[in-house]
Amino acid sequence: MTAEPLRIAFLLFPDVTQLDLTGPVQVLSRLGNARLDLVAATLEPVPTDAGFSIVPTATFADVPAADILCVPGGFGTHRAIADDATIDWVARVGADARWVTSVCTGSLVLGAAGLLRGYKAGCHWAQRHMLPLFGAEPVAERVVIDRNRLTGGGVTAGIDFALRLTALIRGEAHARMVQLALEYDPIPPFDAGSPERAGVAVVEAYERRVAQLAPGRDDQLRALAARRGFAG
Amino acid sequence: MTAEPLRIAFLLFPDVTQLDLTGPVQVLSRLGNARLDLVAATLEPVPTDAGFSIVPTATFADVPAADILCVPGGFGTHRAIADDATIDWVARVGADARWVTSVCTGSLVLGAAGLLRGYKAGCHWAQRHMLPLFGAEPVAERVVIDRNRLTGGGVTAGIDFALRLTALIRGEAHARMVQLALEYDPIPPFDAGSPERAGVAVVEAYERRVAQLAPGRDDQLRALAARRGFAG
Numbered sequence: 001m002t003a004e005p006l007r008i009a010f011l012l013f014p015d016v017t018q019l020d021l022t023g024p025v026q027v028l029s030r031l032g033n034a035r036l037d038l039v040a041a042t043l044e045p046v047p048t049d050a051g052f053s054i055v056p057t058a059t060f061a062d063v064p065a066a067d068i069l070c071v072p073g074g075f076g077t078h079r080a081i082a083d084d085a086t087i088d089w090v091a092r093v094g095a096d097a098r099w100v101t102s103v104c105t106g107s108l109v110l111g112a113a114g115l116l117r118g119y120k121a122g123c124h125w126a127q128r129h130m131l132p133l134f135g136a137e138p139v140a141e142r143v144v145i146d147r148n149r150l151t152g153g154g155v156t157a158g159i160d161f162a163l164r165l166t167a168l169i170r171g172e173a174h175a176r177m178v179q180l181a182l183e184y185d186p187i188p189p190f191d192a193g194s195p196e197r198a199g200v201a202v203v204e205a206y207e208r209r210v211a212q213l214a215p216g217r218d219d220q221l222r223a224l225a226a227r228r229g230f231a232g
Numbered sequence: 233m234t235a236e237p238l239r240i241a242f243l244l245f246p247d248v249t250q251l252d253l254t255g256p257v258q259v260l261s262r263l264g265n266a267r268l269d270l271v272a273a274t275l276e277p278v279p280t281d282a283g284f285s286i287v288p289t290a291t292f293a294d295v296p297a298a299d300i301l302c303v304p305g306g307f308g309t310h311r312a313i314a315d316d317a318t319i320d321w322v323a324r325v326g327a328d329a330r331w332v333t334s335v336c337t338g339s340l341v342l343g344a345a346g347l348l349r350g351y352k353a354g355c356h357w358a359q360r361h362m363l364p365l366f367g368a369e370p371v372a373e374r375v376v377i378d379r380n381r382l383t384g385g386g387v388t389a390g391i392d393f394a395l396r397l398t399a400l401i402r403g404e405a406h407a408r409m410v411q412l413a414l415e416y417d418p419i420p421p422f423d424a425g426s427p428e429r430a431g432v433a434v435v436e437a438y439e440r441r442v443a444q445l446a447p448g449r450d451d452q453l454r455a456l457a458a459r460r461g462f463a464g
Contacts, residue, residue, distance in 0.1 A: 019255060022251055025282050036282070036283050038284050050258055052286060053287040054284060054286055055277045124415060154413075156391065156416045159418070160418060160420065160421060167422075175422060176424035176430055176431075177434050180425065180427065180438050183388055185385075188417070192409075192416075197417075202412055205405070206409050
């Protein structure tokens with residue numbers, strides 16, 4: 001029995017949080033009978049947030065359609081939203097994809113492409129409040145499913161998201177096998193993965209760091225959204 | 233207060249399980265005041281197991297020493313072990329590194345470089361039984377710490393490993409902030425991350441798949457070990 005063929009397209013952009021992408025890519029590379037592309041404007045290596053570059057496998061022109069569209073996030077999200085070619089490609093592929101998906105602040109890119117109007121969506125906890133800019137309803141869950149939109153929380157949520165999607169597409173038995181192959185039996189060393197449980201001091205330390213790395217990012221995103229015709 | 237500077241070197245080799253590498257790289261890229269390199273024989277992009285290539289940041293010649301050495305695993309492990317230049321570099325950097333570490337079957341590479349004789353070590357569950365070939369004692373834990381050797385279990389264990397290492401080096405408060413930044417609050421969709429709990433049918437499905445992808449891999453590794461002078 002051969003599994004139904006699938007085309008998977010991940011957006012790859014400069015300063016992406018690479019684990020937003022590499023986590024779900026690892027899981028979805030085990031779907032079987034699927035072609036998975038990392039798509040960018042050109043085939044030049046794309047610098048990630050973690051000090052190394054990933055080589056795209058296809059250009060926007062090469063991939064006019066896909067069964068699964070997935071957009072990762074990171075500090076490069078604003079630059080991706082500001083780029084017309086990127087947003088046009090996301091909007092075009094997302095319009096007909098069977099599954100329109102994101103990890104982390106990738107949901108803001110989907111939003112900017114007009115793909116989340118009237119949908120519930122997830123996002124990195126620290127940027128979730130920006131989703132209404134694009135007509136989406138923020139939900140504080142690890143993986144948010146609303147019709148054919150699957151949107152994950154921050155960074156590591158991409159692994160949970162991709163296993164959920166695997167089960168929806170190939171069934172639970174296949175997803176369990178992939179989970180075992182990746183030995184996904186997490187034992188986080190601390191109970192610090194959400195702002196509610198990390199404690200005030202840790203949240204404040206994180207926010208000081210973001211204020212240094214990306215000062216004024218909420219206002220910048222509001223300006224970008226306004227430019228793209230979102231009333232805010 | 234400036235954190236002590238650190239040099240981190242990850243081995244990058246063809247057909248690496250890329251999440252073995254990209255998970256801990258994401259975590260350790262947040263150590264602060266650290267230079268992180270992905271090291272290979274040349275600077276040519278290296279194909280991973282997931283259908284895309286990663287660009288090395290340095291060659292073996294560029295990185296004669298590091299504070300932290302980390303070796304990922306994957307189906308490319310055997311080829312890495314068979315390659316003299318790779319094993320020589322791992323042995324040389326590992327001899328003086330403050331932390332000698334691995335994720336998944338990367339511990340077999342450390343073993344082949346003679347770095348685990350008399351040490352307890354972790355590995356992907358399906359290959360853990362091969363560690364004694366190299367004089368190491370296999371331990372079925374997510375992260376195994378024996379003196380300055382930190383060795384993780386399969387693939388996704390790299391995230392837990394790297395957070396543990398972050399806490400050892402920069403303290404628990406810093407590790408908690410990184411965990412929050414990466415929203416590492418996992419909710420695996422199934423209880424299938426270990427062979428004990430995945431169930432017999434899932435384990436058998438996995439083993440059938442490996443038998444197809446890498447037939448005879450235990451015997452091949454025994455032959456490679458013998459060639460490197462390990463009695464087995």
